[in-house]
Amino acid sequence: MDLKKRKRDSQGVDKSRIARPRIDSRPPFGRSIPAQTNSTTASIRINNRPGQSTKSLTSSSITRPTASSSQRIPLKDRVTGSRSTLYEPTTSRSSVTQIQNKTAKPRAQWDLRGRIGDMQTVLEDNQNKIEESSEYQKRLMTDVVDKRSQAMEAARRVAELEALKQEKQKSFEQEIERMKAQHHRDNKDLENKDKVNKEKVDGLKAQCIEIQDNTIGLQTQLDQTLVESATLKATVAKTSAKYSEKDAEFSVLRMEVKRLDESLASREKALEDVQVNLKDERQKLKSLETKLLDEEKMRRKLHNSIQELKGNIRVFCRVRPPVASEMANHGKVASMRFYGDDNDKMELSEEVSSTLGKVTTKSYPFSFDKVFPPESTQEECFEEISQLVQSALDGYNVCIFAYGQTGSGKTYTMEGPPGAGKGMIPRAVQQIYQVAQQLNESNWHYTMEGQFMEIYNETVHDLLGDCSNYGKIKHDIRHEKSGKTVITDMTSVLLDSPARVNTMLRKASQNRATGATNMNERSSRSHSVFMLRLNGDNPVTGERTTGVLNLIDLAGSERLAMSGSTGNRLKETQAINKSLSCLGDVISALLNNKEGGHIPYRNSKLTYLLQNSLGGNSKTLMFVNISPLSEHFNETLCSLRFATKVNSCRIGTARRLTR
Ligand SMILES: Nc1ncnc2c1ncn2[C@@H]1O[C@H](COP(=O)(O)OP(=O)(O)OP(=O)(O)O)[C@@H](O)[C@H]1O
Numbered sequence: 001m002d003l004k005k006r007k008r009d010s011q012g013v014d015k016s017r018i019a020r021p022r023i024d025s026r027p028p029f030g031r032s033i034p035a036q037t038n039s040t041t042a043s044i045r046i047n048n049r050p051g052q053s054t055k056s057l058t059s060s061s062i063t064r065p066t067a068s069s070s071q072r073i074p075l076k077d078r079v080t081g082s083r084s085t086l087y088e089p090t091t092s093r094s095s096v097t098q099i100q101n102k103t104a105k106p107r108a109q110w111d112l113r114g115r116i117g118d119m120q121t122v123l124e125d126n127q128n129k130i131e132e133s134s135e136y137q138k139r140l141m142t143d144v145v146d147k148r149s150q151a152m153e154a155a156r157r158v159a160e161l162e163a164l165k166q167e168k169q170k171s172f173e174q175e176i177e178r179m180k181a182q183h184h185r186d187n188k189d190l191e192n193k194d195k196v197n198k199e200k201v202d203g204l205k206a207q208c209i210e211i212q213d214n215t216i217g218l219q220t221q222l223d224q225t226l227v228e229s230a231t232l233k234a235t236v237a238k239t240s241a242k243y244s245e246k247d248a249e250f251s252v253l254r255m256e257v258k259r260l261d262e263s264l265a266s267r268e269k270a271l272e273d274v275q276v277n278l279k280d281e282r283q284k285l286k287s288l289e290t291k292l293l294d295e296e297k298m299r300r301k302l303h304n305s306i307q308e309l310k311g312n313i314r315v316f317c318r319v320r321p322p323v324a325s326e327m328a329n330h331g332k333v334a335s336m337r338f339y340g341d342d343n344d345k346m347e348l349s350e351e352v353s354s355t356l357g358k359v360t361t362k363s364y365p366f367s368f369d370k371v372f373p374p375e376s377t378q379e380e381c382f383e384e385i386s387q388l389v390q391s392a393l394d395g396y397n398v399c400i401f402a403y404g405q406t407g408s409g410k411t412y413t414m415e416g417p418p419g420a421g422k423g424m425i426p427r428a429v430q431q432i433y434q435v436a437q438q439l440n441e442s443n444w445h446y447t448m449e450g451q452f453m454e455i456y457n458e459t460v461h462d463l464l465g466d467c468s469n470y471g472k473i474k475h476d477i478r479h480e481k482s483g484k485t486v487i488t489d490m491t492s493v494l495l496d497s498p499a500r501v502n503t504m505l506r507k508a509s510q511n512r513a514t515g516a517t518n519m520n521e522r523s524s525r526s527h528s529v530f531m532l533r534l535n536g537d538n539p540v541t542g543e544r545t546t547g548v549l550n551l552i553d554l555a556g557s558e559r560l561a562m563s564g565s566t567g568n569r570l571k572e573t574q575a576i577n578k579s580l581s582c583l584g585d586v587i588s589a590l591l592n593n594k595e596g597g598h599i600p601y602r603n604s605k606l607t608y609l610l611q612n613s614l615g616g617n618s619k620t621l622m623f624v625n626i627s628p629l630s631e632h633f634n635e636t637l638c639s640l641r642f643a644t645k646v647n648s649c650r651i652g653t654a655r656r657l658t659r
Pocket residue numbers: 319320321323374404405406407408409410411412413520521523524525555556625
């Protein structure tokens with residue numbers, strides 16, 4: 001049923017069902033219902049809805065039982081479709097006849113009594129039926145009431161269903177709207193996704209193209225690799241062939257190895273014998289080492305004895321050659337003669353005119369430990385002093401001076417130009433390195449520290465320090481009880497290679513140049529002292545030594561009268577002369593050699609600095625440098641006389657310094 005029709009019907013009870021139940025034309029009894037029975041009316045009031053008019057049901061609208069039916073047939077409820085519990089009356093007229101037929105024969109006309117009796121029976125029967133019908137009607141009425149309440153219930157249910165339907169419809173519509181909106185959004189999303197996917201697809205296409213390009217490239221590489229692979233295969237085949245050859249060679253070698261193994265076994269046997277011999281040899285070597293140490297000690301002792309025999313203070317005289325500039329200026333060379341079996345004598349001579357005008361030659365003979373004529377080389381000079389360097393390594397204090405007038409060759413002798421002409425300082429250091437290495441074999445290990453200072457106008461300057469501090473720091477000299485001389489704030493350089501010495505000399509030269517406007521001038525007017533401290537350590541014997549090698553380039557020794565100086569220069573010259581004179585005094589005092597006698601070391605900075613190198617425990621060598629020119633004759637004479645004085649000085653037996 002469509003919704004509209006159902007809505008219309010929901011206004012009241014379905015009249016088609018209620019008002020027009022299917023009427024069975026058959027009477028409910030076995031015979032026709034009498035007319036008076038039909039006239040029986042039952043009025044039923046039906047309340048469809050509040051406010052609706054009450055409709056009445058007549059008996060005609062009630063189903064009647066068919067006349068022919070003698071069965072009890074349940075009536076079907078037309079509204080609910082369920083079977084009714086009402087049953088029609090079963091008694092009928094024919095049944096009366098049947099009773100008569102069963103009980104007796106048909107009554108004769110005359111049998112009024114019998115016939116009245118039959119009629120009474122029929123009457124009673126009819127009365128029963130009427131009662132039944134009345135009850136049946138009552139039941140029908142009850143049934144109608146039930147049906148009506150069912151109809152109302154059904155109508156209420158229909159209304160509820162209608163409301164539910166409305167509600168559902170509304171929710172359906174909302175759901176449809178929501179779904180439409182969702183659908184719209186989904187569409188949008190899909191469009192966006194589609195767009196993104198398109199972009200991705202485009203990207204993938206581009207990648208695809210790139211991959212295709214790469215694939216082509218790789219294909220090309222693959223082709224090349226295949227070609228290379230083919231080449232390699234060919235190479236492998238060749239190598240395999242070679243390998244076979246080598247394998248064969250290897251077999252031969254294996255046999256050789258086997259042979260060598262056998263040989264090795266025999267050699268191992270021989271080695272064992274050698275090891276036994278070696279053990280013996282080691283023992284011998286050990287005893288030889290001990291012997292060597294003893295001999296080294298003996299060598300030192302003998303070396304020192306020789307030095308002592310030679311004198312702990314020695315004087316060498318060196319005459320420099322005339323330089324080119326002097327010859328160009330028509331310089332005249334003084335007359336000198338060098339002689340003596342040991343090249344230890346020289347004679348200066350000059351022509352002297354008497355008051356009568358007679359010219360005679362006056363000679364001045366001198367004898368020193370060694371005399372080096374102008375042609376002597378640096379190497380020859382060093383040969384003579386190398387033994388003193390050895391003494392410094394052995395732990396003695398050694399002092400080597402260069403004394404002479406300005407320009408006599410002191411700096412040349414001490415430092416010299418680089419290369420073959422190098423002077424005593426670089427040669428001494430070089431020898432020390434060499435000897436120190438040799439002494440390593442006798443378990444002696446040496447370290448060297450160098451200090452380079454200048455004494456100018458009785459003030460000590462550090463030539464290895466910061467040049468900006470030059471002349472600003474006051475350096476004090478202290479002598480420790482151990483015999484070590486300490487100069488405060490003085491730079492000390494570890495000289496672990498000969499190259500370091502050259503660097504150090506350059507630095508000293510630069511600092512000297514900084515301190516003076518004219519370097520040559522300054523070097524002439526100051527004493528420079530290179531102090532090399534040598535620390536030896538022998539862990540085997542436990543011996544430790546400290547030797548000091550002092551190499552001193554003295555200031556020009558020219559006399560005050562000769563220098564013709566004034567002002568500052570005069571002051572400088574006085575300071576130089578004082579210090580040189582003090583040096584002479586110290587040497588004279590040492591010459592007197594009185595035990596415990598006063599030695600005036602403190603009278604000058606130079607002698608105080610060299611106190612420990614000029615005393616009894618030291619070895620001193622003085623180079624007297626002289627000029628070959630006759631114009632310097634008198635100064636040369638003075639220098640040689642000073643040197644002779646020094647040479648006659650015999651310093652007491654030297655003592656070795658031990659730490
Ligand atoms: N044995 C030598 N052989 C060659 N040239 C030398 C020799 N001795 C010195 N000379 C040269 O003589 C000149 C002066 O020498 P040097 O500067 O060493 O003298 P000096 O005594 O140190 O002078 P100063 O007191 O001014 O320092 C220099 O040109 C130097 O090269």
